[in-house]
Amino acid sequence: MESTSTAARKVKKSFAFFDLQAQFASIRLEILQAVESVLESQHFIMGQQVELFEKEAGAYVGSPHAVGCASGTDALYLALCAQGVGPGDEVITTPFTFVATAGSIARTEATPVFVDIDPDTFNIATDLIEPAVTEKTRAILPVHLFGLAADLRPIQQIADNYSLAVIEDAAQAIGATYYGQKVGSIGDFGCFSFFPSKNLGCAGDGGMVTARERAMADRLSLLRAHGTRKKYHSEIIGMNSRLDALQAAILRVKLRYLDTWIQARQDRAALYAKLFDQYDLTSFITSPSAPSHCGHVYNQFVIRCDDRDALRDYLQEQGVPTAIYYPEPLHLQPAFAYLGYAKGSMPQSEKACLNSLALPIYPELPADDQERVVSTIAEFYKSQVHHTRGNGTHE
Ligand SMILES: Cc1ncc(COP(=O)(O)O)c(C=O)c1O
Structure with missing residues (x-):
């Protein structure tokens, strides 16, 4: 027979890790109107919507130039190409990120160098960057992971000392600030993703590169459209990586809400921190760090915890969804085996893959769901303490 607690567990309904329906419901009419107006115009490639979005998003980020493109992955590749990175070059980056970061470096035939x-x-640990610089290094590619700015001042200092470009992977961090300045406007390039789960997400794939210099922005515009300024006349070899007019129109609507959504994410992060205190969890889990000079935008809310896999299994059993970003560091993945990194060579990244856990966070996440996440985490650790004490009595 089932115990009462097992039966009680079964009736607990699970809820979403991430819910885009709630956001859509709040802006449905405006989105439908934006889509309709593009359909009425039948102008799907480049044109006014893309130009306006580039202007508005560039102004939002605080960058003088913004160039829309087909994805965050292409944004990175385009920035590297615009900078002239290619075979024989090295680019320094982190192995604790989404594959696109280092994959884009490899696509240019340059070598990703992990720190x-x-x-x-x-x-990225800024004190480990300088020892990794060689005469082949052309750029540093920090990632503002989960929505928190990388420490760009020391990075820029090293870049200045060795004449390197700084290419910010801001795919997860639109709106995040570093000493009051928005990420993507600080380095030579800022690369953004509008994948639906990002803080500013479109209805499919989309991306953008911001550039500090006009010459670089011109080059990005050429590269994303087969090197053409004039139809059927290619100045350089490029690719097809345009942002669709439909996506641009949707993004223009959503950009107007971005700061409100960021605030809602920050409020939810603060509530998690409060609940961890209330439930006495601070000796078992570590909240994400948010240094005072950084405005964290919490694209993900990632804790560090003991017994991560057991905790995650327990939460899943209780209908509480979580995710792991990332289960495997890039330097140990088969795609990068050719670089020859050994297990143990990036201890902090390897450890983060074992003890980090993403909890649900999105602007409309109900406080009740957050309370349920935290109370269930507390149940898990309480049962663990009892378990350990129980074992201890065997002596
Ligand atoms: C850190 C990081 N870089 C790059 C990308 C690539 O963006 P996209 O999925 O739009 O190609 C992502 C998206 O998941 C990302 O999280």
């Missing part, structure tokens, strides 16, 4: 992370922020 371990700072365990407090999950971002």
Whole structure:
């Protein structure tokens, strides 16, 4: 027979890790109107919507130039190409990120050079960058992981000392600030993703590169459209990586809400921190770090915890969804085996893959769901403490 607690567990309904329906419901009419107006115009490639979005998004980020493109992955590749990175070059980056970061470097036929992370922020450890610089290094590619800015001042200092470009992977971090300045406007390039789960997400794939210099922005515009300024006349070899007019029209609507949504994410992060205190969890889990000079935008809310896999299984059993970003560091993945990194070579990244856990966060996440996440985490650790004490009595 089932115990009462097992039966009680079964009736607990699970809820969403991430819910885009709630956001859509709040802006449905405006989105439908934006889509309809593009359909009425039958103008799907480039044109006014894309130009306006580039202007508005560039102004939002605080960058003088913004060039829409087909995805965040292409944004990185385009920035690297615009900078002239290619075979024989090296680009320094982090192995604790989404594959596109290093994959884009490899696509240019340059070599990704991995540097371990700072365990407090999950971002590239700036003191390890300079020892990794060689005469082949052309750029540093920091990632503002989960929505927290990498420590760009020391990075820029090293870049200046060695004449390197700084290409910010801001795919997860639109709106995040570093000493009051928005990420993507600080380095030579800022690369953004509008994948639906990002803080500013479109209805499919989309991306954008911001550039500090006009010459670079011109080059990005050429590269994303087969090197053409004039129809059927290619100045350089490029590719097809345009942002669709439909996506641009949708993004223009959503950009107007971005700051409100970021605030809602920050409020939810603060509530998690409060609940961790209330439930006495601070000795078992570590909240994400948010240094005072950084405005964290919490694209993900990632804790560090003991017994991560057991906790995750327990939460799943209780209908509480979580995710792991990332289960495997890039330097140990088969795609990068050719680089020859050994297990143990990036200890902090490897550890983060074992003890980090993303909890649900999105602007409309109900407080009740957050309370349920935290109370269930507390149940898990309480049962663990009892278990350990129980074992202890065997002596
Ligand atoms: C850190 C990072 N870089 C790059 C990308 C690539 O963006 P996209 O999925 O739009 O190609 C992502 C998206 O998941 C990302 O999280």
